[in-house]
Amino acid sequence: MMLAVTQTDLRTNIKQLLDNVAHNDDTIVVTRSNRENVVIISEAEYNSWQETNFLMKNENNRKSLSESLASINRGEGKVLTPEEWEKMNG
Template sequence: MAIHAYTVSDFRENLKAITDDVIDYNETVIITRPKKRNVVMISEAEYNSWQETLYLLESDANRNALHESLEQAKNQSTKVLTPEEWEKQKQQFEEER
């Protein structure tokens, strides 16, 4: 992932090419402004990904479950669930919320 910085003038002159690069190559763009009032541009897909991550890390239960899953993967002690087991666990999780 590349990060590029542009002045407002350069950004205006190259708007289409810069926004295409943000979307097509997952680039991050910093638009520099006076008095360090800069703006950061990312694609909508990247933004949505960040929002989902923040949502998942919002609750203690989710953070603990994610941490436990990472530990299981690291220790190679994962378990494959049947669709029925998955539904049962999903229902239990939703009831705890």
């Protein structure tokens, strides 16, 4: 869930708001008058975005991911169990 709060609301309810971010993957937009807004996300969400950015920086990764998505969209994909994946890549 995305929630917009003012700086005052953040200060007043910081523990509850940060707990919601950490435990419920909420996103908080802190609105600030006459300044740029700030977004608060969980560390897990941040790490996920960093990993995605890292993977997308490499042209070969981008091409491979794009081809995989196109294949899935054409109905050519197959869901593997962890055991099947290990067997293929073991």
